[in-house]
Amino acid sequence: MPSTRAQTKKEAILQSASKFFSERGYWDTSVNDISKATGVAEGTIFYHFQSKEDLFLAVLQKFKEDFVGKFKQHLKEQKFASGMDMLEGAISFYLYQSSVMEERFLLLHRHHYYQIAPENPKCWQYLEEIYSGLISIFEQAITRGMEDGSIRQVSPNKKALLVFTLIDGLVRLDTYNLYQATSLYDEVIESCRCWLKP
């Protein structure tokens, strides 16, 4: 049975690694960096994780569980008047989260994942689960909206993909500081309404 101390250290490593990988990326972070920041010997990291890449994937998994779970729960708790309301709530939540935990979003946009994914089923699986999880949320909202009449008859899947692409793209431009894109919030909502209004 693992001691509480061990659990704590493993979690501390994960947390620290998440910060480093998000802010600096995979290659600009050395295992030494993480060990120093966590106050843990380098060997400890390799005791808990098979390799640096394994640690990287563990961070992604944690993000998946945290974020997608949080997202779904948030939408369950809220009571929306209509499908369109739910969609707007989802968009709002997504953009809000992206500003609150910007560095975690950077993690998702790290290119390294997409480089590993083709050869690493686990990595692929996590990414797939994150994206399809998010898109399915939008899809559900649209489907519901089509049923209650707040959204016109469209292909929920395609529209959900478009909506997601749009807001994820904006978050990206924002993180890169190319444009204050999320300030376009009203414009985005307006655009989606335009796509979907009956």
Added chain:
Amino acid sequence: MPSTRAQTKKEAILQSASKFFSERGYWDTSVNDISKATGVAEGTIFYHFQSKEDLFLAVLQKFKEDFVGKFKQHLKEQKFASGMDMLEGAISFYLYQSSVMEERFLLLHRHHYYQIAPENPKCWQYLEEIYSGLISIFEQAITRGMEDGSIRQVSPNKKALLVFTLIDGLVRLDTYNLYQATSLYDEVIESCRCWLKP
């Protein structure tokens, strides 16, 4: 005056480096890889470029000149009936290019640039020129459309940003092989029409 041979070698290095950086990314490409593939000594690379990062930036600059220039020229040559037509032409061209020279687009989506940019004015400048160059193309089309009546009165700047975000996001999902997003071409055009129709 530099000899023709020198020019050739420098160009060969640039070409080879572009391929490597696009396909493998910055960290997975070693200077040795580039020198071997080009058939040039490692020292030669450092004779022509101050550092690996300098070479990386030179590749970005070349992309900028090639792509944005090509884009603008393409739109100049074509005669569009209306602003809306021009916008569709621009979208079409963008998506077409992304499939034809996919690896060059991957270059633009490499995260390393966005990591360097905050500290490197040159890098920042190139990225800024590329993005604002592209967005201004869409903006021009929208403005023209507003004048000839094919597009309703909107904020050209904001709408251009949205249009660009949408299609660039789709290209991204496509390159990552998460979804065959560019197959949504019709849907995208339809969406833009919905946004902009009078």
Added chain:
DNA sequence: TTTTTGACTGAGCACTCACTCAGGATTTTG
């Protein structure tokens, strides 16, 4: 108490990498 087990350590290993430099080759200039 003694033994065993699991968490943890950090010096050290093998290796890779960007970059250098002394010198050779080639072209341009006087």
Added chain:
DNA sequence: CAAAATCCTGAGTGAGTGCTCAGTCAAAAA
């Protein structure tokens, strides 16, 4: 021609990397 300038070379350097492993330590088991 010679001298100067430019272009090019590739073995070598040193810093840094992911990862190992022999060993310490504390707590649980016998």
